[in-house]
Structure formats: C-alpha cells, structure tokens
Amino acid sequence: MNPSAKFPQITLNIKGLQCKRGERTVLAGLDLFAGSGTFVAIRGPNGAGKSTFLMAVAGLLPFSGEVSIALADWDYDEHPLHEQMLFVTHLNAIKPELTVRENLGFWADMVDGSRDRIGDALNAAGIGQLADVPAGAMSKGQQRRCSLARLLIADKPIWLLDEPTSALDKSGDKWIAGLISDQVRRGGLVLAATHRPIVPDDDINIFNLDLEPV
Amino acid sequence: MRAFWALLVRDLKSASRAGGSLTTLLAFYLSLGVILPIAIGPDKPLLASLGPALIWTGVLLSSLLGLDRIFVADHEDGSLAAFRHSRLSLSTISFVKLIVHWLTTALPLIVLTPVMGVLLTIDLQTLLSVMLTLLLGTPAIAALSLVAAALSVSLKRGAVIAPILVMPLAIPAVIFGVGAAKPLLGAGQAETALLYLSAMSLVFVAFAPFAAALALRLSQE
Numbered sequence: 001m002n003p004s005a006k007f008p009q010i011t012l013n014i015k016g017l018q019c020k021r022g023e024r025t026v027l028a029g030l031d032l033f034a035g036s037g038t039f040v041a042i043r044g045p046n047g048a049g050k051s052t053f054l055m056a057v058a059g060l061l062p063f064s065g066e067v068s069i070a071l072a073d074w075d076y077d078e079h080p081l082h083e084q085m086l087f088v089t090h091l092n093a094i095k096p097e098l099t100v101r102e103n104l105g106f107w108a109d110m111v112d113g114s115r116d117r118i119g120d121a122l123n124a125a126g127i128g129q130l131a132d133v134p135a136g137a138m139s140k141g142q143q144r145r146c147s148l149a150r151l152l153i154a155d156k157p158i159w160l161l162d163e164p165t166s167a168l169d170k171s172g173d174k175w176i177a178g179l180i181s182d183q184v185r186r187g188g189l190v191l192a193a194t195h196r197p198i199v200p201d202d203d204i205n206i207f208n209l210d211l212e213p214v
Numbered sequence: 215m216r217a218f219w220a221l222l223v224r225d226l227k228s229a230s231r232a233g234g235s236l237t238t239l240l241a242f243y244l245s246l247g248v249i250l251p252i253a254i255g256p257d258k259p260l261l262a263s264l265g266p267a268l269i270w271t272g273v274l275l276s277s278l279l280g281l282d283r284i285f286v287a288d289h290e291d292g293s294l295a296a297f298r299h300s301r302l303s304l305s306t307i308s309f310v311k312l313i314v315h316w317l318t319t320a321l322p323l324i325v326l327t328p329v330m331g332v333l334l335t336i337d338l339q340t341l342l343s344v345m346l347t348l349l350l351g352t353p354a355i356a357a358l359s360l361v362a363a364a365l366s367v368s369l370k371r372g373a374v375i376a377p378i379l380v381m382p383l384a385i386p387a388v389i390f391g392v393g394a395a396k397p398l399l400g401a402g403q404a405e406t407a408l409l410y411l412s413a414m415s416l417v418f419v420a421f422a423p424f425a426a427a428l429a430l431r432l433s434q435e
Contacts, residue, residue, distance in 0.1 A: 060298055060434055085299045091292025097231040098224065109220030110300040 007157040007187040009072035010036045012057070016065035019049065019056050026052045028214045029065070036157075036187040037205055039180055041194055044211035050193035051090065053211065054160050057191065058087045071157065083112065086156040090163050092147035096136025100127065100146050103135050104153055113154030121152035126171065140167045151179060159183060161192040173198070180204075217301040218310060225314040228287075235283060239319065240326055243276040247333035258335050265336035266344045266395035270388050272330065273323050273348055277355055278380060280319035282373035284311050284363035285430070294367075295434065304427035312360045312423060320352035343404070344395040350408060351391040353415040357422035358383050364426035368433040387414055 012034045019027040026049040034040050042050045055061045057069075059082060069081060094103040104118045122128045125145040130138060135146055144167045151159060159180075165173050173196070180190050181201040192198060200206065229236070250268050254261055288294045297307055324345060331341035362376040369375060394407035 058295075058298070060295060082299050083301065087296065087299055089292045089295050091290075091295070093292040093296040095224070095228050095287075095291070095293075097228055102224070102227070106220050106224045107296075110217045110297070110302065112217075112301055 005155075005186070007036065007155075008074055009187070010157055010189045011068075011070050011072075012158075012189060012191075013068045013070075014057070014066065017053070017056060017063055017067060018065050019052050019061060019063045021052060021061075025214050027056070027063075027211075030211075032209060034189060034191075034207060036189060037184050038189055038207055039184050039200055039204055040189075040191045040207045040209055041198065042191060042209045042211060043194060045213065047213050048211035049214070050211055051162050053209075054087070054089075054162050054191060054193055058085060058160050060087075069158070084156055085158045085160060086111065086151060086154065087160040088148060088150065088162065088164060090166065092143050093150075094135045094143060094146055097134060099132050100135050100138070101131045103146060104149060107150050108153045111150075111154045111156070113150075115153075117153045118149075121149040122146075124152060124175070125149040126175065141169060141172060144168055145172060145175075148176065148179075151183075157188050159188065159190045159192075161190065163193055163195060165194065165196055165198060177201075218306065221302065221307065221310045222313065225310065226317065229283070229314065229318045235280065236318065236322060239276055239279050240322060242279055243272055243323055243326060244329065244333075246272040246275070247330040251333060251335075262335050262337065262340070265331070265334045265340060266347075267392045268334055269327060269330050269336075269344050270348070270351075270392050270395075273320070273327075273352065274355060274381070274384055274388060276323055277319045277352070277359065278377040280315065281359045281363050281376050281380070283318075284315050284360060285367040286363075286373070289367045289433075294430065298434075304430050305423045308360060308364065308423040308426035308430070311426075312356055312419065315359060316353060316356040320348075320356055324348045324352065340395065347391040347395045347408065347411060350415060351387050351411045354387045354411075354418040355380070355384050357415070357418035360422045361425045361429065364429035364433070367430065387411065390414065 014030060014032040017027055017030040042053060044050055052061065056063045057067055071084065100122065101118055104121065105115050108115045108118065122131050125148065127142050127145050130142065135143060148164060164176050168176065177198050177200045180198060181204050183190050184204050251261055285294065327345050327348065328341060358380045362379040365379065366376040390407045390411040394404050394411060
C-alpha cells in the first residue's frame with residue numbers, strides 16, 4: 001500500500017464498557033462511537049483508566065460490555081482484524097542489545113510492514129544517524145522515538161497510543177502531533193491516552209474522551 | 215513464515231549479544247562435575263556407575279538456570295503485548311521460544327557433556343549413550359520449562375518458582391533418560407526406554423506451546 005493511500009472506512013463502537021483490574025473496577029459503563037478520520041484524545045488524571053481503556057480496545061484485557069471494530073469491505077480471513085491495530089504501550093518493545101535498524105526490521109517483519117521504509121522512518125523520528133547504534137546506548141527520549149517509528153514502517157489503520165509523548169522533547173511532541181494528523185487525514189483512527197495535550201493540525205477531527213477515577 | 219524467522223533470528227541474536235548467561239550456565243554445569251566427584255569420594259567404579267544419573271541431574275538443574283530468559287525480557291520491555299497484534303499467534307511465538315530455549319540452553323550443555331564424562335570417569339560407550347538420551351530427552355524438559363516460564367512470567371519471583379514447577383514433572387524424563395543410558399541393561403530394555411523418552415519429548419513439544427500461550431494470555435490480564 002502506498003503511504004498516502006486512504007484507509008477503508010473504520011467504525012469503532014463501544015457500549016457499556018466495564019473493566020476490572022484485580023478486584024477494582026476501573027471503567028464503569030463507558031460509551032464511545034468513533035470512525036475513520038478521528039483522533040480520540042483520552043484524558044484524565046492518574047488512575048482514571050486510560051491505559052486500561054486502551055488495553056480493552058486492543059483486546060488484551062477481559063471486559064464486559066461491547067467493543068466492536070469494523071472495517072468496510074474488508075477480507076478478515078486474508079487480513080485479520082487484530083493485525084490492523086498498532087498498539088504502542090508505555091513500554092518501548094525494543095531490545096537494548098540490538099541496533100535501532102535491527103529492532104525496526106524485526107517489527108517490520110512481525111507486523112507485515114516494509115523494511116524499505118526504515119530509513120525514512122528513522123529520519124522522520126530524528127534518529128536517522130543512530131540507525132546502527134545499539135538501542136540500549138540511546139537516551140530514553142531517543143528510545144521512545146525508535147519505538148514510535150514503528151508506526152511509520154507499516155500501514156495500520158488503527159493506532160492505539162499510550163502516552164506517546166512521554167520522555168519526548170518539544171520537537172518530539174510536534175513530530176507526534178504531525179504523525180497523528182497525517183494518519184487521521186488518511187482516514188485512520190487514532191486513540192491516544194495523553195497527559196500532556198497533543199495538538200494536531202486545526203483541520204483534524206478531535207474527540208475528547210474525559211475519564212474520571214471510579 | 216517471514217515473521218517466524220524474524221523472531222527466531224532476533225532471539226538468537228539477542229541471546230548471543232547479551233552474553234553472560236550462557237557462560238554462567240556452562241560454568242554451573244561444569245562446577246557440578248567438579249564438586250560431585252569430590253563429594254562422592256575416590257571410588258572410581260561407583261562414580262562411573264552413577265555417571266549417567268549425575269549428568270542427567272546436572273543438565274536438568276543447569277537448564278533451569280536459563281528458564282527465566284524465555285519470556286521475562288519480552289514481558290518487561292512490552293514486546294509480549296505488541297506480539298498480540300502481530301502476524302504470529304501466541305502459540306507460534308511460544309513454539310519459537312521453545313526452539314530458542316533448547317538451542318541456547320540444552321544444546322550447549324549436551325556439547326559440553328564429554329567434559330563431564332572425563333570429570334566423572336565415564337567410559338566412551340556410556341558417554342555416547344548418555345549424550346543420545348540427552349538429545350532425545352531435553353526437548354521434553356525444555357517444553358516443561360516453557361510452560362512454567364509462561365505461568366510465572368508476571369510474578370516477581372517467577373525465576374524462583376518456575377524451577378520448582380518443572381522438577382516434579384521432569385521425573386519421568388529423568389527416569390527414562392538415565393535408564394536408557396545404563397550400561398548393563400538387558401537386551402531391548404534400553405531401546406524401549408529410548409522410545410518412551412522420544413515419545414515423551416514429542417508429546418510435550420507438541421502440547422507445550424498451546425499451554426504456554428494460554429498461560430501468557432491469562433498472565434497479561
């Protein structure tokens with residue numbers, strides 16, 4: 001797929017989402033309807049359930065209620081739905097002993113991305129000159145950039161981002177805001193849990209989901 | 215297939231660069247070979263007759279040292295969560311982990327076993343049959359380790375608990391492994407033990423990835 005092609009029509013429909021972590025109820029009856037071309041900013045204080053919400057949508061947690069994700073005219077047998085999501089958690093999922101290029105090459109293979117785009121992705125992330133450095137030798141912010149560069153090596157219509165800008169500097173914040181804007185313009189769906197506000201371009205459809213501790 | 219090889223290559227590269235743990239493993243194995251003869255005393259025939267049992271116990275204990283490497287790193291750095299949206303199912307991922315664990319733990323121990331043979335004064339014939347039983351039996355132990363590692367991945371002291379889970383389950387493999395390597399077994403008995411050992415490895419390796427995947431899914435909740 002070429003990087004500027006539009007994504008298929010996406011619908012995300014959440015009804016009465018309830019989620020427990022251990023014995024504690026973290027989300028109690030949450031509704032959300034969002035579709036293609038939307039940036040859902042999940043906001044709220046610590047412990048409000050932002051990460052839990054993302055994990056439930058990602059299918060990593062058991063929940064009650066309904067979460068349905070659909071892509072229009074999609075061949076789910078050929079391209080399973082779970083592979084259409086890219087979830088960047090608060091952890092970076094990169095191996096310190098492997099080089100930046102090896103880490104991204106590995107993830108390109110794992111999510112059916114393209115190794116050819118690694119160079120461009122690293123340049124965009126601002127760590128192009130560090131491609132052959134072991135990831136463990138980079139700073140926290142640079143490691144975060146490396147992890148986020150995974151977004152650029154594959155075309156996944158749905159992005160789930162947990163505090164994407166943590167450890168990033170001002171230029172990193174701007175880069176992420178630009179990435180999200182581009183993804184939304186292509187008809188993608190971005191759900192991001194954020195502490196520090198991410199300010200995407202003006203023409204982007206933003207939905208603020210404010211969570212409160214239960 | 216692309217993702218399968220990518221994971222296999224990444225894990226082998228990662229294991230070879232991280233270093234240290236393989237050396238620890240082999241040093242532990244060899245120090246058992248040094249301590250046991252000292253503890254048992256200068257009775258050469260006794261030592262030689264105990265040889266297969268000592269080697270099997272040594273391999274079992276040493277391989278448990280490598281157990282926490284199977285899933286812990288991927289769990290802690292978030293790779294395990296990211297795998298959930300990848301091309302590979304958790305059971306395929308577990309299968310790759312099993313292969314990597316065997317290649318980086320059991321295989322080096324088997325390669326080092328001739329040195330143990332010298333330390334324990336075992337004759338060549340017995341040594342070769344022990345190495346054969348290890349080759350056929352260690353996949354079963356690796357499979358058990360895989361499941362134990364998956365069950366304990368999110369526990370703080372998982373590296374301590376997992377070996378205790380593996381040991382009782384490994385008893386049949388040890389019985390048949392040592393039995394098949396005994397030099398004075400009647401005709402046909404050694405072959406039967408070998409067949410049982412191989413069957414055990416095949417069955418465990420076939421089922422372990424699915425059990426491990428289930429355990430991983432539960433542990434991430």
